[in-house]
Amino acid sequence: MSLPNYQEFMLPFLTAIADGKPHRISDLIDRLADALTLNDEQRSELLPSGQRVLANRVGWARTYLKKAGLIESPERGLMLLSDRGRSVLNENLQQVNQQVLDRFPEFREWRTAKKDEGAGEGPSPNAETVASLTPDEVMEAAYRELNDQVASDLLETLKRSSPYFFEKVVLTLLAAMGYGGVHGGSLITPASGDGGIDGLIHEDKLGLDTVCVQAKRWEGTVGRPVVQGFVGSMDMHRSRKGVVITTGRYSQDAHDYVNRIEGKKVVLIDGVQLAQLMIEHRVGVAARRTYVLVDLSQDFFDEQS
Known part of the structure; x- marks a missing residue:
């Protein structure tokens, strides 16, 4: 049975x-x-x-x-x-x-998002689906499904973390992505008087090139006023680069605003992107196991002829 x-x-x-x-x-x-x-x-x-x-x-x-x-x-x-x-x-x-x-609706939205990202329909393809897929496609679907679940767990855990810890996570991620470089560094700004700036990344030793960071555990949609306030606060640090990271999502108005800014470059990272970046750069996750797929080495057998 x-x-x-x-x-x-x-x-x-x-x-x-x-x-x-x-x-x-x-x-x-x-x-x-x-x-x-x-x-x-x-x-x-x-x-x-x-x-x-x-x-x-x-x-x-x-x-x-x-x-x-x-x-x-x-x-x-x-x-x-x-x-x-x-x-x-x-x-x-x-x-x-x-x-x-x-x-x-929450379940339908989740499944729709998974389809849009190319993930599988469920934790493993059923017999009918498997029959129409190659082994490589089955493995790829399973890989995406597992990553999707880890991303969901990551985001949920981040939403329950303290504001200070979340800011540390964000700066750790940006460092893992290469921001700050060999001679740069990062720091969390004081809780008060930060002007909407939660962290700073110095991309050179003297701090001549600074990236401003705002990291907030928002649940809903972040609109233009929040992003616009952050952009204004960047002037306090004479910065022309900024990153706003949230566990929620951004309104279309917020995206349109950052695309129209002149003289500054601001990137918006929502909760879904944040979780995927953490997985990609191994921040807050650990490798559980590794599969190595092999192919026949034609070169090896060509040498035998």
Whole structure:
């Protein structure tokens, strides 16, 4: 008997946390195994990476339920049934799957964003999809899906961090991207009197070329007034370069404004871009495992002829 797929874990997951108390995902894994009467072989089945298949599928069920707003995370590692989740449970559905989750705009928006970025439809292609894809395409889709989940976790963690820590993260990222150079450096400005500037990057030893940084944990949309205020504050540091980074997003008016500025160059980085840059430059993440794909070396065999 094969293990339930990740969608088949969704309804048992909601039921297991229906008591209204926060639960740790590590505890839920074994509780769900008991609820579904899984045998020892099913509980211990491993992926090539060494992770239990059971834990992997329960983890993806949690991700999808959370994206649909059926569960909440009061703090890292804890899961709590939301009001929406309780409402779904009260419908006495036979199953909860992606079709059910598609009712909710947050979930549809997330899936649409994933499609726009070229990511896969789910945590792993189904049998029908696999049949139409090459092995390289299957691996690429899985890679994008995993990165998407890490990016989501990163952004959520950043939103819960302190303002000072978030500023440190931003400056660390910019340094990892090469800003500041070998002889430059960066610093966080004082909490008061910074004129809207949260950090400064000196791209040379004497500070003759300075980049102003604003790093804010905004939840919603950042409009033109915030960006315009930052641009004005750059004059206090005689800077012509600036970066505004947020965990939220920017309005079209804000983008239009920075594109019209004369004499200054300002870059806007939203939450999605921030998370992807952190992954790309290995800030706040660690490599879990590496796969090496090989091809036949025709040169090697040509030498034998």
